[in-house]
Amino acid sequence: MNPAGASDRPGAPVTLFEAVGGEPTFRKLVDEFYAGVATDPLLRPMYPEEDLGPAADRLTLFLMQYWGGPNTYSAQRGHPRLRIRHAPFRIGAAERDAWLLHMRRAVDRLDLPPEIATALWEYLERAAHFMVNMMEDPAGPA
Numbered sequence: 001m002n003p004a005g006a007s008d009r010p011g012a013p014v015t016l017f018e019a020v021g022g023e024p025t026f027r028k029l030v031d032e033f034y035a036g037v038a039t040d041p042l043l044r045p046m047y048p049e050e051d052l053g054p055a056a057d058r059l060t061l062f063l064m065q066y067w068g069g070p071n072t073y074s075a076q077r078g079h080p081r082l083r084i085r086h087a088p089f090r091i092g093a094a095e096r097d098a099w100l101l102h103m104r105r106a107v108d109r110l111d112l113p114p115e116i117a118t119a120l121w122e123y124l125e126r127a128a129h130f131m132v133n134m135m136e137d138p139a140g141p142a
Contacts, residue, residue, distance in 0.1 A: 015068025019116055023064060030060045032109050036102030043098050046089045066123075092134040100128050 020026070034052045037043045047055050061073035089095075103124050107117055 016116060016119060017064055017067040017069035020067075020110070020112060020120075022069065023060075025110060025112075026060050026064045026067075026069070029106050029110055030056050030063070032106035033059070033102050036105060040098055040102065042095060043102070046095075067120075090134050091131050092136055093132065096128045096132050099131075100125065103128070 017026070034056045037047070038052055049055065058073070058077070061076070065071050065073040104121070107121050107124070110117070112120070
């Protein structure tokens with residue numbers, strides 16, 4: 001992206017990846033997010049690796065690709081298949097809400113222009129709802 005904010009590709013629209021400043025912004029987003037996950041009693045057990053680094057790298061690469069950055073995620077891991085990759089984990093409303101809490105804080109810390117922050121947040125919110133794989137009984141336990 002050139003200093004004027006236009007894409008380096010003449011005539012090409014600016015992607016959100018470019019508009020936010022590229023990889024450094026997505027790394028900051030994910031680092032902020034995982035700082036919350038690291039101490040979350042509901043979410044942390046979903047990450048079996050001692051170090052959250054590999055999970056953070058995967059999320060960073062996925063988000064960068066989704067928003068118009070390099071296709072490194074697909075080159076390394078193939079199609080995202082998000083629901084299949086997350087199927088082994090119980091993701092109900094509580095897990096979704098905890099994920100959204102940490103992601104909201106991370107998005108807010110980026111201090112993005114409102115229209116960009118809104119676009120990013122709306123996607124993340126939809127994705128979180130899409131990942132729910134455990135429906136709770138509204139009546140509760142019998």
